[in-house]
Amino acid sequence: MTKNIEVQASAAAAEYRYARGWHCIGEADDYRDGKPHTLNIFGTRLVAFANDEGSISVLDAYCPHMGADLSQGEVVDGRIVCPFHHWEFEASGRCAKIPYCDRIPPKAKTKSWLTKEVNKLLFIWHNPEGNPPAEGVEIPYLPEIDSDEWNDSWNIDLMHIDTNPRELVDNLSDIIHFGPVHGTPCTYFANTFEGHIGTQEFHGDSGRLGGNLVAKSAYYGPATHFTRMSAEYDGKTVETILLNSHVPTSPNSFELRFGVLVKKDPTLTDEQNNELAKEYVQANRTSFYQDVDIWKHKARIDNPVLAEGDGPIYQLREWYSQFFMDESDIPAKLKERQVIVTMEKQEA
Structure with missing residues (x-):
């Protein structure tokens, strides 16, 4: 048996x-x-x-x-x-x-x-069909990677996670988890889906990563995610780029690479900038690992029961589904631009 x-x-x-x-x-x-x-x-x-x-x-x-x-x-x-x-x-x-x-x-x-x-x-x-990337399907070049104004290392952590990668991708539209999991209440949240790119814009405050936090992120295809983030941290504006990229090892496991680039503060010495970068990278890791702990123990729910304010989970999953079908079968509507604002900015 x-x-x-x-x-x-x-x-x-x-x-x-x-x-x-x-x-x-x-x-x-x-x-x-x-x-x-x-x-x-x-x-x-x-x-x-x-x-x-x-x-x-x-x-x-x-x-x-x-x-x-x-x-x-x-x-x-x-x-x-x-x-x-x-x-x-x-x-x-x-x-x-x-x-x-x-x-x-x-x-x-x-x-x-x-x-x-x-x-x-x-x-x-x-590509299961054996075809090369379609026109425009590429990973964008980030000029910061070659700039002397930024640290020159991604500070990558490699993790093996035993779950389906969709659990990770769901975070792109899951507005509600930022408060309970990360202690980062949201003041503005929007998603855009167009072709192979899905984006998120988040505004909020974080006790760990800093106040007035603005994060603009995008998936370029199903597995590579970059986030440009700025926040007021320890009296300074800190700018970072986050790498969040996975590659599946089996249907229910994947390798996850999480990395952080930090912009140097021109008022600090090289040694001080290195220390600030290490401290802020660790703060980002701690925040991200809160998600990892959830994924370790949760079940996969294909048809979740959603409540008002949960965010466009189903729209995200529809966008994500295109990467698991033949390119000729991708619905035309998934190539069109769709903007979904879950939380509007509040007037001061």
């Missing part, structure tokens, strides 16, 4: 459709260490590696020869070398050398995944 349940679960996982879109797999420089990196994502195993020029490639990890795990091999002259029989695969996924054979079989190749570096981060493209 137990074996049958395991087989059924395995079959269900194999049929699960992962979202179409760009997914962040970390800071690009972390892959430039001359070693292969194992990626257990999208219900399979991939290998990432860089050549001598620093160009990063991602391939299906299982060797087409006898199924060995390429991520357990080594990188030699910009190629990934299989640990089992030492077949060598180049960035395109083509086998370029078999040490004991001059003729390389035409089918000796593994899948190469489309990747892109933006904002010092490495992204991988996933």
Whole structure:
């Protein structure tokens, strides 16, 4: 009986459709260490590696020869070398050398995944249909990442969370949780959905992150979320950019990367700015982990019973659903601009 349940679960996982879109797999420089990196994502195993020029490639990890795990091999002259029989695969996924054979079989190749570096981060493209990104579907460049006025590190935390990624995405429209979970009452809240981009604008006050807090955030596809935030903190205006990006590992688990960039205060020394950045990054982490604690214990509710003021949960989920269907099946209305203001600004 137990074996049958395991087989059924395995079959269900194999049929699960992962979202179409760009997914962040970390800071690009972390892959430039001359070693292969194992990626257990999208219900399979991939290998990432860089050549001598620093160009990063991602391939299906299982060797087409006898199924060995390429991520357990080594990188030699910009190629990934299989640990089992030492077949060598180049960035395109083509086998370029078999040490004991001059003729390389035409089918000796593994899948190469489309990747892109933006904002010092490495992204991988996933599409069950096998198509490249449609025009305009991209991760925006943030000029702050190359500015001397900002700290030069994302200060990323990596977490593994055992739940469906939709629980995370729901936060984009869940206005009510800011008070009970974060102690941050809201004074203005609005969402915009248009094509592959979903946005949130939040105004409020936070005992942890500062007063007069204004956060403008956007999902660029199903999995990559940036927030520009400013607040009055310890007598100063602090500006930050938050990274909140996930990549699914199974139908009900994902890797989550949470990072923070902090703008330097020109009135402070470098040492003081570093201390302020560390303090504010930690405050953001503490706030975000309050959500993580909720996700660890909650159940997935596909048809929640909502009350007035809950925010556009159903509209968000309809927008999110487009990433799990063929592009030709996306309803035309999801490409149109929809603005939903849940809480209006109050006159002083």
